[in-house]
Amino acid sequence: MRNRFLKLIPFLFYFSFAEQALSIEGETATLPDVKISGEAGGMPDGTGWESLSMREKTNILFYVDPDKKGEVSLLIDTLDSLQLDKNKFGMVFVVNTSATFVPDFILRKKIADRAEVEKNKTYVLDQERVLVKKWGLIDDDVNILLFDAEGSILFQHAGAVTQNEINQVINKIKQIIN
Numbered sequence: 646m647r648n649r650f651l652k653l654i655p656f657l658f659y660f661s662f663a664e665q666a667l668s669i670e671g672e673t674a675t676l677p678d679v680k681i682s683g684e685a686g687g688m689p690d691g692t693g694w695e696s697l698s699m700r701e702k703t704n705i706l707f708y709v710d711p712d713k714k715g716e717v718s719l720l721i722d723t724l725d726s727l728q729l730d731k732n733k734f735g736m737v738f739v740v741n742t743s744a745t746f747v748p749d750f751i752l753r754k755k756i757a758d759r760a761e762v763e764k765n766k767t768y769v770l771d772q773e774r775v776l777v778k779k780w781g782l783i784d785d786d787v788n789i790l791l792f793d794a795e796g797s798i799l800f801q802h803a804g805a806v807t808q809n810e811i812n813q814v815i816n817k818i819k820q821i822i823n
Contacts, residue, residue, distance in 0.1 A: 674797065674798050675795075675796045675797055675798065676696070676779075676780050676790075676796070676798065677779060677780075678695065678696050678697050679695070679696045679775060679776060679779045679780065680693055680694070680695045680696075681693060681694045681695075681739075681769060681770075681771055681775050681776075682694070684772065684773065685771070685772055685773040685775050686742065686769065686770040686771045686772040686773065686775070687769065687770060688760075688767075688768070688769060688770075689753060689756045689757035689760045689768055689770065690757070690760075694739075694767075694769045696796075697796075698767075699735065699737060699792055699796065700794060700795065700796055701794050702732065702733050702734060702735055702794050703733060703734050703735070703791070703792065703793055703794060703818060703821050703822055704734070704735040704736070704737055704791075704792045705724070705734075705735075705736055705737070705789065705790070705791050705792075705814070705818070706737040706738075706739060706788075706789070706790045706791075706792065707721070707736070707737070707738050707739070707787065707788070707789055708739045708741060708771070708776050708777075708782050708787070708788035708789075708790070709738060709739070709740055709741060709787050709788075710741050710744035710745060710784075710785050710786055710787060711740055711741070711742070711744065711745045711747060711752060712744065712745050713785075713786060713787050713805075714787070716787045716804065716805035716806065717787050717789065717805070717806055719806070719808075719811060720789070720806050720810075720811045720814065721736075723811055723815060724736065724815075724818075727815070729818070729822065730822065731765050733822040734818060734822050735765075735766075735767065736765070736766045736767070737766070737767045737768075737769065738766060738767065738768050738769065739769040739770075739771050739776060740752060740756060740768070740769065740770050740771065741771050741774060741776075741777070741784070741785075742770050742771065742772045743771070743772060743773065743774050743784075744774075744784060744785045744786075749770070749772060752770065753770060756768045756770060776788075782803070783803040783804075786803050786804055787803065787804060787805070787806075788801070788802070788803045789801065789802045789803075789806065789814070791814060791817060791818070793821060799817050799821070800813065800814055800817055
């Protein structure tokens with residue numbers, strides 16, 4: 646029994662740290678700059694991605710386990726329907742390719758095709774869980790982060806979103822860009 650408990654300690658520590666990293670709503674917080682490139686991933690065209698690229702306008706970042714993308718589809722559809730000014734608002738989709746059994750080359754092709762059609766969105770592949778390690782995001786799940794133009798976090802959430810949370814995000818975005 647004691648050995649089983651000892652084996653759980655690292656998991657308990659990880660989840661308590663990850664929860665702390667995400668429980669910042671209501672405070673002004675920024676995350677360290679992150680670069681994803683090379684073996685770690687990057688843009689579908691093979692170039693690297695840097696989180697600093699989200700500065701100068703409001704951005705919502707979805708860090709997604711491909712198997713759970715449906716959990717945020719209502720929020721994404723709602724944002725798309727608003728037709729927000731792309732000079733004031735951006736959407737970034739970082740796909741956690743390590744969270745699925747789908748081979749990277751298949752994901753890369755699907756995401757490259759989608760990026761070609763949806764030029765108003767940024768797609769990034771994270772092949773080594775970079776944002777999980779650097780920002781403390783929840784692995785194997787959906788994470789949503791809303792940033793202002795200075796990089797401050799205005800909203801964060803992990804897991805499926807409710808209608809109330811969708812309304813919160815929409816209202817915050819409208820307040821900022823209008």
